Amino acid sequence: SQQGEEDPQALSIQEGENATMxxxxxxxxNNLQWYRQNSGRGLVHLILIRSNEREKHSGRLRVTLDTxxxxxxxxxxxxxxxxxxxxxxATDMSGSEKLVFGKGTKLTVNP
Amino acid sequence: EADIYQTPRYLVIGTGKKITxxxxxxxxxxxxxxxxxxxxxxxxxxxxxxxxxxxEKGDLSSESxxxxxxxxxxxxxxxSARPSHTSQYLCASSSTLLRVYNSPLHFGNGTRLTVT
Numbered sequence: 001s002q003q004g005e006e007d008p009q010a011l012s013i014q015e016g017e018n019a020t021m022x023x024x025x026x027x028x029x030n031n032l033q034w035y036r037q038n039s040g041r042g043l044v045h046l047i048l049i050r051s052n053e054r055e056k057h058s059g060r061l062r063v064t065l066d067t068x069x070x071x072x073x074x075x076x077x078x079x080x081x082x083x084x085x086x087x088x089x090a091t092d093m094s095g096s097e098k099l100v101f102g103k104g105t106k107l108t109v110n111p
Numbered sequence: 112e113a114d115i116y117q118t119p120r121y122l123v124i125g126t127g128k129k130i131t132x133x134x135x136x137x138x139x140x141x142x143x144x145x146x147x148x149x150x151x152x153x154x155x156x157x158x159x160x161x162x163x164x165x166x167e168k169g170d171l172s173s174e175s176x177x178x179x180x181x182x183x184x185x186x187x188x189x190x191s192a193r194p195s196h197t198s199q200y201l202c203a204s205s206s207t208l209l210r211v212y213n214s215p216l217h218f219g220n221g222t223r224l225t226v227t
Contacts, residue, residue: 033215042115042201042218043154088154090216098169099216101146101154 005102006089012108019076021105023089024069032065033090033099034074043088046074081111114138117202117219124192125227132187132222134202143185144216146201147171154201160185192226199223 007022023032031050035043049056049065049072056063062075076083086104115136124130136143141162146154146169156169160179174196175189185204189196203216 035216040221040223042117042203042220043216044218045215048215086151098156098159100156100170103151103153106151 006087006105008105009103010106010108012110013079015079015081015109015111017079017109019079019083019107019109021074021087021107023072023074023091023102025072025089025091026070028067029091031092032063032072034061034063034072035088035090035101037086037088037104039085046087076107079107079109081109083107083109115202115204115217115219117200117222119222120220121223121225123225123227126191126193128192130189130192130224132200132202132224134185134187134219135183136185136204136217137183138204138206138217139182140204140206140217141182142205142207143179144203144205145169145175145177145185145187146203147173148199148201148221150199158187192224194226197224197226 005024013019029051031048033048034046037043047058047063049063060077065072086106088101088104090099090101118133143160145158147157148154155171157171157173158177160166166177175187177187199221201221202219205214205216
């Protein structure tokens with residue numbers, strides 16, 4: 001059973017534009033994490049937001065969490081070609097120590 | 112950038128062969144995981160370990176087995192490979208020392224397995 005689901009599945013933008021990806025989940029969580037995966041590589045952790053937090057920033061990344069809507073968004077500002085990758089949200093379920101990943105959003109940033 | 116190493120990077124093998132995918136980490140993490148990922152798809156947890164001599168099956172049923180004899184080493188074995196095992200296998204680790212529920216995972220670069 002899939003816990004997190006990203007939207008859109010694919011996103012293509014021009015360099016300099018902002019990219020927004022969304023993640024919805026089904027059950028209550030302890031925290032939500034976002035990861036990036038470059039083609040053919042492993043995942044790299046970007047940011048973790050706890051269930052009692054509403055917003056978090058890291059460099060050009062901004063993550064929001066709305067537990068009432070069971071959703072999160074990842075905003076990448078002033079995108080660069082190097083941001084081209086797939087982005088995954090990962091959630092746990094309260095009481096579980098296992099992370100469940102969504103299918104990801106494939107972001108293409110055109111130079 | 113990874114302190115978690117997977118070998119081989121690519122493996123093409125015939126049906127029926129026994130294979131072992133290696134995973135080692137140098138961070139002293141107690142938790143380790145194996146995920147299976149088909150191209151463009153989500154990751155599925157197939158095995159995890161919370162420490163030496165601890166192994167559990169994940170959410171996706173897998174014919175593979177794992178062992179955790181040393182903290183840093185978490186190999187995955189397929190006794191008899193089949194074409195349905197063709198996929199990418201990702202190893203990850205995390206630490207409980209950060210006192211964060213489900214602390215961030217550190218991933219290796221994966222092993223892309225093709226069974227012909």
